[in-house]
Amino acid sequence: MSLLVVGSVALDTVETPFGKAADALGGSALFFSVAASLFCPVKLVGVVGEDYPLEQLDFLRERGVDLSGLERRPGESFHWAGSYSYDLNTRETLETRLGVFAEFEPDVPEKFRDAEFVFLGNIDPTQQYAVLDQVRAPRLIGCDTMNYWIERTRTELLRTLERVDILFVNDSEARQLAGDYNLTRAARWIQERGPRFVVVKKGEHGAALFARDWVFFAPGYPLEEVFDPTGAGDAFAGGFLGYLSWVGSEEPEELRRAMIYGSVLGSYAVEAFSIDRFRNLDANEVAERAREFRDMTAFEIALQRAPDA
Amino acid sequence: MSLLVVGSVALDTVETPFGKAADALGGSALFFSVAASLFCPVKLVGVVGEDYPLEQLDFLRERGVDLSGLERRPGESFHWAGSYSYDLNTRETLETRLGVFAEFEPDVPEKFRDAEFVFLGNIDPTQQYAVLDQVRAPRLIGCDTMNYWIERTRTELLRTLERVDILFVNDSEARQLAGDYNLTRAARWIQERGPRFVVVKKGEHGAALFARDWVFFAPGYPLEEVFDPTGAGDAFAGGFLGYLSWVGSEEPEELRRAMIYGSVLGSYAVEAFSIDRFRNLDANEVAERAREFRDMTAFEIALQRAPDA
Numbered sequence: 001m002s003l004l005v006v007g008s009v010a011l012d013t014v015e016t017p018f019g020k021a022a023d024a025l026g027g028s029a030l031f032f033s034v035a036a037s038l039f040c041p042v043k044l045v046g047v048v049g050e051d052y053p054l055e056q057l058d059f060l061r062e063r064g065v066d067l068s069g070l071e072r073r074p075g076e077s078f079h080w081a082g083s084y085s086y087d088l089n090t091r092e093t094l095e096t097r098l099g100v101f102a103e104f105e106p107d108v109p110e111k112f113r114d115a116e117f118v119f120l121g122n123i124d125p126t127q128q129y130a131v132l133d134q135v136r137a138p139r140l141i142g143c144d145t146m147n148y149w150i151e152r153t154r155t156e157l158l159r160t161l162e163r164v165d166i167l168f169v170n171d172s173e174a175r176q177l178a179g180d181y182n183l184t185r186a187a188r189w190i191q192e193r194g195p196r197f198v199v200v201k202k203g204e205h206g207a208a209l210f211a212r213d214w215v216f217f218a219p220g221y222p223l224e225e226v227f228d229p230t231g232a233g234d235a236f237a238g239g240f241l242g243y244l245s246w247v248g249s250e251e252p253e254e255l256r257r258a259m260i261y262g263s264v265l266g267s268y269a270v271e272a273f274s275i276d277r278f279r280n281l282d283a284n285e286v287a288e289r290a291r292e293f294r295d296m297t298a299f300e301i302a303l304q305r306a307p308d309a
Numbered sequence: 310m311s312l313l314v315v316g317s318v319a320l321d322t323v324e325t326p327f328g329k330a331a332d333a334l335g336g337s338a339l340f341f342s343v344a345a346s347l348f349c350p351v352k353l354v355g356v357v358g359e360d361y362p363l364e365q366l367d368f369l370r371e372r373g374v375d376l377s378g379l380e381r382r383p384g385e386s387f388h389w390a391g392s393y394s395y396d397l398n399t400r401e402t403l404e405t406r407l408g409v410f411a412e413f414e415p416d417v418p419e420k421f422r423d424a425e426f427v428f429l430g431n432i433d434p435t436q437q438y439a440v441l442d443q444v445r446a447p448r449l450i451g452c453d454t455m456n457y458w459i460e461r462t463r464t465e466l467l468r469t470l471e472r473v474d475i476l477f478v479n480d481s482e483a484r485q486l487a488g489d490y491n492l493t494r495a496a497r498w499i500q501e502r503g504p505r506f507v508v509v510k511k512g513e514h515g516a517a518l519f520a521r522d523w524v525f526f527a528p529g530y531p532l533e534e535v536f537d538p539t540g541a542g543d544a545f546a547g548g549f550l551g552y553l554s555w556v557g558s559e560e561p562e563e564l565r566r567a568m569i570y571g572s573v574l575g576s577y578a579v580e581a582f583s584i585d586r587f588r589n590l591d592a593n594e595v596a597e598r599a600r601e602f603r604d605m606t607a608f609e610i611a612l613q614r615a616p617d618a
Contacts (some may be wrong), residue, residue, distance in 0.1 A: 181396040182529040183513070204492070205514035206526070217515070217528030217605050222493040256608040287493040290610050296526050297563040297606045301599050 001139075001193035002043065002114065003245040004034045005236070006106045006131050007121020008078055009046040009070060012275060013095075015083035016228050024274035025056060027078065028121030028144065031231035034278035035238025035265035036119075037063040038286055039246040041113045045131075049100045059279060063301050069109045073100040084202035088226050117245040119237055120164070122146050125157040132163050140250055142166040143195075150177050162194040164251075168237045170201045183208070184215075189281065197255070199240065199262070201233050207266075208280035209259050214252065218259045219296055221289070232269040235278075239265030257290075258259040264289045311352065311423065312554040315415045315440045316430020316543070317387055318355040318379060322404075323582060324392035325537050331582035334365055336387065337430035340540035344574035345428075345585040346372040347595055352421045354440075357407045358386035368588060378418045378524045378606035382409040397535050417443040423427075426554040428545040428546055429473070431455050434466040441472050447493045449559055451506075451550050452474040453542065459486050467502055474522065474559075476504040477546045480511045492517070493524075506564070508571070510542050515520025516575075518568050523561065527568045528605055530576035530598070541578040544587075548574030566599075572595065 012026030029046045036042045041064040043100060048054070048070065057067060076099035083092050106127055118156040120128040128143060149157050150173060157177075167190055171183060178186035187198040187210035198210040204226075206219040240262035247254050262276040264286055271277045321335030338355045345351045349479055350373040357363070357379065366376060385408035392401050398421040415436055422445050429437040429452040437452060452473040458466050459482060466486075476499055480492060487495035496507040496519035507519045513535075514522060549571035556563050580586045 182533060182535070185535045188533075202514065204509065206528070208528070208531070215531055215605055216608075219515070219517070219526035219528070222490060222524055224493045224497075224515070226491070253609070257610065259610055260610070287610070294608065294610055296524055299525075299569055299603065300562070301566065301569070301596070301603055 001040065001116045001245040001248045003036055003040055003117040003119070003241060004043045004045065004108070004112050004115035004135065005029050005036070005119045005121060005238075006045040006108070006128075007119070007123060007144075008101060008226060009044075009048050009052070010078040010101070011052070012226055012230060012274065013079070013081035014230050016088065017084070017086050018225075018227050019273070021228070021273035023079070026080065026231060026274060028123075028231075030060075030160040030275060031206070031234035031269060032045045032119055032121060032238035033060060034063070035235040035269070036242030037065050038265070038281065039239075039242035039261070040064070040284060042242070043069060043115060045106050045108055045112065047071045047100050047104045048075055049073060049075045050260065052077045066112075069112055071107070073080045075100040077101075082230070084229065088229055091229070106131050106134075116140070117241055118142065119241050120144065120160070121151075121234065125149055125153050129156070129160045129163070132160070139299045140165050140241075140244065142168060142237060144168045144237060145173065145177075147173055147176055153241045158193055161190070164195045166197040166199060167195040168199045168201065168233065168240075170203070170233065174198065174200050177194055184210070199259070201236055202230075202264070203229070207236065207259060207263060209255060211252065211255070216256050216259055218263040218293065221263060221293070222296075223267065223270065226270050228273045229270050231275065235269035236262040236266035238264070260290050260293050261286070263293060310349065310425045310554040310557045312345055312349055312426040312428070312550060313352045313354065313371045313417070313421050313424035313444065314338050314345070314428045314430060314547075315354040315417070315437075316341060316428070316432060316453075318353075318357050318361070318411060319387040319389055319410070320361070321539060321583065322388070322390035323537055323539055325397065326393070326395050327534075327536050330537070330582035332539055335389065335583060337432075337540075337541060337543045338474070339369075339584060340543035340578060341428055341430060341547040342369060343372070343584045344544040344578070345551030345554070345591060346374050347574070347590065348548075348551035348570070349373070350375065351551070352378060352414050352416055352424060354421065356380045356382055356409050356413045358382060358384045360419070361386045368494060376419075378421055380416070384409040386410075391539070397538055400538070415440050415443075416570070425449070426550055427451065428550050429453065429469070430543065431458075434458055434462050434469040438465070438469045438472070449474050450548060450551065453546060454475045454482065454486075456482055456485055470499070473504045475506040475508060475542040477508045477510065477542065477549075478507050479542065483507065483509050493519070508568070510575070512538070512541075512611065516545065516568060516572060518564060520561065520564070523569055525565050527572040527602065530572060530602070531605075532576065532579065535579050537582045538579050540584065541575045544578035545571040545575035548572070565573075567600050569602045570595070572602060
């Protein structure tokens with residue numbers, strides 16, 4: 001199966017209580033790709049300016065990420081700067097310079113248009129919609145968004161969601177989008193507007209997958225040191241859709257495993273600045289952490305011994 | 310196995326966005342007992358005043374709760390009044406009248422002193438300690454506490470914890486007690502002070518059991534209507550220790566199941582005011598919801614198909 005991602009390719013300056021990284025590789029499409037490419041080839045569509053250190057993306061190419069849809073334009077790349085509080089639960093944006101990303105109108109190369117799995121990273125919903133007009137017969141469409149778009153382009157976002165199969169949001173975004181504090185009801189609300197599946201990411205509290213008639217929960221991986229949360233959500237989506245694309249199935253059993261691989265890849269994202277943790281990450285480590293997730297959640301109910309007191 | 314609980318027996322006045330209950334049955338020992346008694350007989354030690362409607366506790370007796378350790382004293386019962394915000398995540402205490410509970414010095418009846426499983430409900434740590442001096446050879450001691458005791462009687466609480474096997478706390482209490490925002494490190498800190506096991510309750514986000522060398526996560530049951538969260542933590546502890554006491558084991562596999570039964574009983578607590586949801590709850594419903602928990606978390610990792618891209 002072929003997997004297409006459209007999203008930001010940025011340079012991030014991040015301060016956490018543990019240190020600082022300046023102008024490091026970042027952006028939703030990049031975090032998605034480093035995670036997904038552990039499972040399958042990835043086709044990336046994005047834009048960077050003249051200042052982007054493209055040579056630093058060579059290791060992505062070696063991992064099977066096709067960067068021929070990464071446009072280079074006159075001007076500055078997307079720069080984001082932020083800092084995290086000590087508890088790493090609140091993030092302050094210090095600076096956003098959109099640069100060439102402000103005028104980003106994704107142009108999906110002809111050879112990418114037969115992609116079967118598509119991930120619409122966190123960009124303007126109108127541009128997400130335009131991407132869907134360019135891919136011919138996608139089998140499964142995943143989509144991310146954020147409070148900025150929910151507040152400013154609600155109508156356009158809802159129009160895009162009508163065509164989306166899986167929405168990836170964090171818990172506060174789900175609540176904001178549906179206008180309902182209760183997450184279960186919020187997920188139903190979203191499902192009534194298009195997405196068959198809603199994946200709610202809850203940081204240290206894990207993630208929930210709401211299908212029409214079932215739900216699946218994955219815990220947060222219990223890290224003693226959370227180094228830099230930037231990109232964890234995109235790495236989650238990359239692990240999730242990378243795995244599904246690799247197995248070529250969206251059966252419930254595979255979606256459950258996709259939740260685990262998403263959680264695994266998301267957990268690696270926070271262990272280092274930028275995409276650094278993914279540079280030498282291999283399939284054995286991923287499989288080992290997936291087994292840890294199983295050990296952290298598996299139990300047997302002895303049906304014949306149900307309490308009868 | 311015999312299970313002893315020492316804690317409050319109160320009259321609660323609760324306002325939620327869904328309604329109001331005045332002077333309804335409440336208190337940690339009561340919520341614990343209605344849950345635990347689904348699995349095994351329970352021996353309760355507590356105190357009430359002359360105003361307590363003891364006849365309303367008859368259904369507990371029928372369920373196998375021995376109330377002969379429930380003292381009745383001249384004066385008023387413990388009254389608590391609180392209201393929940395619309396999101397049910399913040400609770401405001403409107404009134405606390407301790408009444409006879411202020412002078413509560415648990416006197417464990419002779420016939421209860423051989424209890425093998427003990428739950429110290431959320432009371433003064435000095436009184437919790439005094440209970441442990443009265444039971445002869447407890448096999449497993451569970452303990453609850455709250456921010457009030459952590460702030461005011463820290464030394465006494467730490468002294469009690471030295472003798473405790475399982476501490477039940479919510480996430481903010483774990484962080485406050487350990488002085489560490491990271492829950493995994495906070496649990497380690499607590500374990501170094503006595504408890505072999507730390508159960509961290511996280512409301513809608515589920516619960517985590519930290520053992521010395523493993524961890525287990527149970528999700529929150531996805532309720533579309535959370536009616537009244539009062540007592541959910543005590544019902545969780547009741548389901549947890551009731552199950553363990555019933556099977557008479559603290560093997561890891563049983564502790565994992567105990568986490569699920571705790572989650573099941575906690576989820577029932579919030580579905581109605583007071584202990585009302587437990588009045589007609591039977592073992593079949595409990596077993597059915599435990600199976601739902603399994604369906605919400607179980608997955609298989611196909612080891613031979615680990616990604617090798």
